[in-house]
Amino acid sequence: xxxxxxxxxxxxxxxxxxxxxxxxxxxxxxxxxxxxxxxxxxxxxxxxxxxxxxxxxxxxxxxxxxxxxxxxxxxxxxxxxxxxxxxxxxxxxxxxxxxxxxxxxxxxxxxxxxxxxxxxxxxxxxxxxxxxxxxxxxxxxxxxxxxxxxxxxxxxxxxxxxxxxxxxxxxxxxxxxxxxxxxxxxxxxxxxxxxxxxxxxxxxxxxxxxxxxxxxxxxxxxxxxxxxxxxxxxxxxxxxxxxxxxxxxxxxxxxxxxxxxxxxxxxxxxxxxxxxxxxxxxxxxxxxxxxxxxxxxxxxxxxxxxxxxxxxxxxxxxxxxxxxxxxxxxxxxxxxxxxx
Numbered sequence: 001x002x003x004x005x006x007x008x009x010x011x012x013x014x015x016x017x018x019x020x021x022x023x024x025x026x027x028x029x030x031x032x033x034x035x036x037x038x039x040x041x042x043x044x045x046x047x048x049x050x051x052x053x054x055x056x057x058x059x060x061x062x063x064x065x066x067x068x069x070x071x072x073x074x075x076x077x078x079x080x081x082x083x084x085x086x087x088x089x090x091x092x093x094x095x096x097x098x099x100x101x102x103x104x105x106x107x108x109x110x111x112x113x114x115x116x117x118x119x120x121x122x123x124x125x126x127x128x129x130x131x132x133x134x135x136x137x138x139x140x141x142x143x144x145x146x147x148x149x150x151x152x153x154x155x156x157x158x159x160x161x162x163x164x165x166x167x168x169x170x171x172x173x174x175x176x177x178x179x180x181x182x183x184x185x186x187x188x189x190x191x192x193x194x195x196x197x198x199x200x201x202x203x204x205x206x207x208x209x210x211x212x213x214x215x216x217x218x219x220x221x222x223x224x225x226x227x228x229x230x231x232x233x234x235x236x237x238x239x240x241x242x243x244x245x246x247x248x249x250x251x252x253x254x255x256x257x258x259x260x261x262x263x264x265x266x267x268x269x270x271x272x273x274x275x276x277x278x279x280x281x282x283x284x285x286x287x288x289x290x291x292x293x294x295x296x297x298x299x300x301x302x303x304x305x306x307x308x309x310x311x312x313x314x315x316x317x318x319x320x321x322x323x324x325x326x327x328x329x330x331x332x333x334x335x336x337x338x339x340x
Contacts, residue, residue, distance in 0.1 A: 003188055004233025009181040010217040011188055011233050013195075014210035016168050019160050023205060026156050033147035039200035040146050041157035046164055046206070047193030055169065055185040066317045067174040069281035069291035073298020073313055074171050074211055075274045082267035089260035092122050096261075100268045112221065112269050119261040138245045141202045164208045165189075166311035172209025178277055179218035180226060212266075215273045290321035 003011035027035055049055055086093040096115045103111025169192075173185050188209055195207045216222065217232035243250060254262070281291040294317030302309050 001234050001237025003191060004230045004237070007181070007183045007187065008227065008230045009176060009183055009233070010214065010222065010229045010231075010236075011176070011183070012172075012210040012214040012217050012236055013188075013192060013207055014168075014213060015204070016160070016164050016206040016208045019163050019168075019205045019208075022156070022159055022163060026159075030149075030152050030156060031147065033144055034149040034152040035156060036144045036201055036203070037146035037148050038152040038156035038160065039203075039205050040197060041153050042160035042164065042206060043193055043196030043200055045157070045161035046169075046196060047190055049161075049165060050186050050189030050191075050193050053186050055165070055173075055189050058170075058185075062174075062314065062318065063284070063287050063290075063321060064177060065281050065284035065287040065291045066294045066314070066321060068178040068277045069294040069317065070171060070174045070298050070310060070313055071178050071211070071215065072274055072277035072281055073295040073300075074310065075215055075270045075277065076295075076299040077301060078212065078263075078270050079267045079274050081263050085260040085263045089258070092119060092258065092260050093264045095119075095122060096264045097268065100271075104272075109221070112265070115268055116261075116265050119264060120257075123258045123261055139247060143201050144203065146201060160206055164206050166314075168208035168211065170314060171211040171310045172214060175209075175211050175214045175218060178280060181218070212270070216269050219273045219276070221269075221272065286325075287321055289324060290317045293317050293320050 003013070023035075030038070082093060082097065086097070096119045099118050100111050100115035103114050107114070169185070169189055172188075176183065192207045192209065196204060199207060213236070217236065218229060222229045222232045278295070281295060282288055284291065294313045297316045298309050298313035300309055302312060304312060
């Protein structure tokens with residue numbers, strides 16, 4: 001909420017999803033106090049990267065067309081999953097999609113909400129009441145004293161920091177840049193690194209920039225006026241407080257919904273953003289091939305050496321962009337040529 005207010009941009013934050021996936025394999029063999037110490041170490045690394053300005057220099061080397069292609073590649077899987085779910089549950093997904101596209105023509109601001117409402121109405125017979133005792137009251141923070149371990153630092157802290165920077169902050173900033181919000185990366189990276197330091201003793205493995213939710217909040221569906229979309233970030237912050245207090249009960253309710261409904265809602269919400277990102281990525285003739293390569297690698301979802309597709313997409317597109325860029329003459333040679 002503060003970042004959105006400070007920069008008047010929808011700066012959406014979230015827990016690190018790749019980091020959570022890493023914990024599934026790393027936590028069982030790590031004592032919890034040592035894991036908390038690793039969370040603190042990872043947060044300190046991210047904070048140092050933000051304060052030093054290294055992340056800003058990295059973003060300046062990444063052309064806007066490649067940033068748009070990176071975002072499109074990340075979103076493609078979510079939109080494509082709608083088609084896969086339609087093959088499995090056509091009676092639910094097809095009416096949702098039809099109402100969404102009709103709504104885009106007749107009532108664009110409410111098209112997504114109408115599609116979700118239709119999906120809930122069609123799936124009422126598949127939703128069962130939660131089991132007794134699912135509501136355990138409001139959640140409360142639980143402090144755990146951190147413990148240091150070189151093993152946890154190498155196996156948990158370093159991968160968490162690398163995943164946060166490459167799989168969350170990089171696409172998160174790409175979303176903001178592709179949507180026309182040119183804020184310095186130093187501010188969110190440093191601020192969220194400090195937030196991660198504060199939440200690590202409470203079990204938080206890292207607060208980062210969001211990409212998928214941000215793609216929704218930065219689009220025209222959030223508000224026709226780009227300058228007013230920062231309000232979405234304020235409300236997102238307030239909703240996170242509610243989710244934190246009642247997260248267990250809300251998660252139990254969401255898990256009762258059919259998978260096809262959740263997938264269709266997410267894919268339809270990102271449809272317009274995917275279209276605009278692809279348009280921006282391929283409109284630049286100078287970087288078109290590099291942007292296409294960035295999109296293909298990001299959309300593949302490949303993971304090599306534990307590093308996700310966004311990082312490899314950035315490296316592949318950046319290298320091809322450098323390879324295909326015309327060689328500029330040295331300043332002295334250019335001056336002599338001009339003099340002649």
